[in-house]
Amino acid sequence: MKNMQITYEPVGIVHTPFKSKEGMPIQTRGGKGIKGQIIVKEELASGLTDLDGFSHIILIYHFHKSVGFDLQTIPFLDNNKRGVFSTRAPKRPNSIGISVVRLLSIDKNILNIENVDILDGTPLLDIKPYIPDFDIHKIEKIGWVENKTDKLNEIKSDKRFE
Numbered sequence: 215m216k217n218m219q220i221t222y223e224p225v226g227i228v229h230t231p232f233k234s235k236e237g238m239p240i241q242t243r244g245g246k247g248i249k250g251q252i253i254v255k256e257e258l259a260s261g262l263t264d265l266d267g268f269s270h271i272i273l274i275y276h277f278h279k280s281v282g283f284d285l286q287t288i289p290f291l292d293n294n295k296r297g298v299f300s301t302r303a304p305k306r307p308n309s310i311g312i313s314v315v316r317l318l319s320i321d322k323n324i325l326n327i328e329n330v331d332i333l334d335g336t337p338l339l340d341i342k343p344y345i346p347d348f349d350i351h352k353i354e355k356i357g358w359v360e361n362k363t364d365k366l367n368e369i370k371s372d373k374r375f376e
Contacts, residue, residue: 225340227253227335235304238331241331242330249327266320268345271314278309278337280304
């Protein structure tokens, strides 16, 4: 594979109550009811047209506090090392995260959201509408996560990915 440089410019910044990684929800389901705000660059605000017709949006962002990565990692839901690509751990070869959040309102370039699991000040790379007919799939298996998500609301981020 040829070495290729890829550069993205953030479209905005995500603001949340989470000033440190420790104690954050590990997925949006664990952040139920927690509100945040996205400030989209003013020059991109017209790109938000029609987004208010969706109740949920997909946020694609950069784990800006993540340094380095491990190909084998111990995820929050387990005590065994797993391949990083079978986890949603933030320390990855490309520090990209995704979250599906509820869109509450839009005022010009400001999006009010809830069910957040994102660190305050996170650079936002893109926003996409969540469309169940596109995004929900019938699944047959969920790997090592099987029977581990029942305590998702109780498990919080800790220092393991610092």
